[in-house]
Amino acid sequence: MSTFKIGEQLRHLREEKELPLRKVAALLDIDVAILSKMERGERRITKDIVMKLAEIYSYNVNELLVSFLSDKILYEIRDEDLGIEALKVAEERAKYLIMNKKV
Amino acid sequence: MSTFKIGEQLRHLREEKELPLRKVAALLDIDVAILSKMERGERRITKDIVMKLAEIYSYNVNELLVSFLSDKILYEIRDEDLGIEALKVAEERAKYLIMNKKV
């Protein structure tokens, strides 16, 4: 999947901290190439990585997670005319499920 | 991925029409086992199959597609505390993207 926003956001944060991929990748214990690709949307970003990066960059983790999740959601409805409608229905259903403690 | 709602809905429609899996599977040109699993959420349902089934059951295709898409969306945010928040952000972003004709 390609990331729409979270990748850019993470790159932006890294550049603000003036950290090279090399250092951040080392902290995450992953290859530089993978981090590079994650920031540019060529590799999947995992929830785990997002949380670790929030820690590394001292950034609000929930905000990053919402970006991460909304990217995944938008990916599911890319090119779909009924996307907005599906989002509304999904939200109704999610609220209902939460009320009944199912999600 | 498991289907939450679309599978049940399709099974219900099939039963209303009193069509056996065998016949519907033949119309779709897929194996009976696969259709059985799709209806019970053990196999992925594709957009293509949903549209063909709407035709076969003479049912509103958009309604089924919205179920199908919202299932996929809900799957992405299952078990996520920030799911609702992510849905709202995704909707805002989707509207923005549509305005700018990007999605």
Next chain:
DNA sequence: TTACTTTTGACACTTTATGTCAATAATATC
């Protein structure tokens, strides 16, 4: 140039998804 950072692509490997099939289970009909 030289050093450093980043990107790109190849590769082997793993995981996940897919289609096919047959055996089993469940249901209905006689």
Next chain:
DNA sequence: GATATTATTGACATAAAGTGTCAAAAGTAA
């Protein structure tokens, strides 16, 4: 309750997608 029909389950082989590793190439700064 035997038989026919329908539905479910699991095994299998194959295909597709994702992952980690590496090194060469490209880009950037000193």
